[in-house]
Amino acid sequence: MSEENKEINEAPQNEETSVKQKIVTKGLSDLSPIRIVRYALIFLCVLLLIGIWFRIKPASSPSVTPKEEETAEASAEPAPLPTELTDPASVTVLVNKTHSLPADYVPANLVTPYVLSISDVIQVNELAADQLKAMVNAANESGVTLYLTSGYISYETQDDYFNDRAGMVGEAEANKVIAKAGYSEHQTGLAFDFSDNASGTATTVAFAETEAGKWLIEHAWEYGFIMRYPDGKEAVTGYSYQPWHFRYLGTDVAKAMHDIAPDLTMEEYYQVN
Numbered sequence: 001m002s003e004e005n006k007e008i009n010e011a012p013q014n015e016e017t018s019v020k021q022k023i024v025t026k027g028l029s030d031l032s033p034i035r036i037v038r039y040a041l042i043f044l045c046v047l048l049l050i051g052i053w054f055r056i057k058p059a060s061s062p063s064v065t066p067k068e069e070e071t072a073e074a075s076a077e078p079a080p081l082p083t084e085l086t087d088p089a090s091v092t093v094l095v096n097k098t099h100s101l102p103a104d105y106v107p108a109n110l111v112t113p114y115v116l117s118i119s120d121v122i123q124v125n126e127l128a129a130d131q132l133k134a135m136v137n138a139a140n141e142s143g144v145t146l147y148l149t150s151g152y153i154s155y156e157t158q159d160d161y162f163n164d165r166a167g168m169v170g171e172a173e174a175n176k177v178i179a180k181a182g183y184s185e186h187q188t189g190l191a192f193d194f195s196d197n198a199s200g201t202a203t204t205v206a207f208a209e210t211e212a213g214k215w216l217i218e219h220a221w222e223y224g225f226i227m228r229y230p231d232g233k234e235a236v237t238g239y240s241y242q243p244w245h246f247r248y249l250g251t252d253v254a255k256a257m258h259d260i261a262p263d264l265t266m267e268e269y270y271q272v273n
């Protein structure tokens with residue numbers, strides 16, 4: 001049998017297979033090249049649409065994504081304080097154990113108040129001078145002996161005070177009553193200590209029971225001053241009770257604070273740490 005006959009004879013047996021092969025061949029021939037180009041175009045279109053979807057999605061719902069980002073940032077670090085609390089020259093600048101002043105900060109407007117005081121060289125921030133004079137004079141005119149014992153204290157002097165105290169009682173104990181240099185409100189010239197005697201020895205809690213101490217508790221806010229470290233607020237201010245230490249914040253703020261509570265702290269009023 002020749003090769004030709006063999007093929008002829010075998011042909012009918014493999015008819016089904018040939019059809020299948022034809023279909024496969026047809027499919028393959030259809031894939032190239034027009035179909036490949038068509039599939040490629042469809043595939044690219046789908047990619048393009050997915051790309052457009054992801055580009056448009058955040059823009060079409062801006063209120064969701066940035067808010068989430070803000071929340072994430074807020075939990076990472078606290079929001080910055082307003083300028084009225086951070087500008088050293090602001091009458092309401094916040095100085096506490098968390099927020100300090102630059103070592104070289106000296107108020108540009110220091111004046112000598114010439115009120116009844118234990119020293120003629122006490123200087124104060126001019127922003128507080130008029131109200132300080134009015135307050136001390138009002139107390140003394142009403143028969144209460146009130147002396148100013150301290151106003152502006154420089155960074156260097158505060159450093160000496162702290163180191164002296166720390167040398168006597170240890171740094172941890174000193175930290176409860178005296179600020180480290182840069183962390184003292186006295187560096188603003190807006191914080192004041194008072195006494196009821198010319199020797200200025202009233203820096204104890206007993207001052208609160210003196211006529212001068214009682215008068216200040218009742219009237220200081222009327223002149224724009226607050227008791228900065230009230231009794232029972234150690235956890236808020238970081239300082240033990242200091243009934244002799246007052247801070248000038250201006251009459252509006254002091255009145256607003258007093259209206260909420262007579263012993264409200266700056267930290268509570270401004271909701272800061």
Ligand SMILES: [Zn+2]
Pocket residue numbers: 150186191192193244245246
């Ligand atoms: Zn003080």
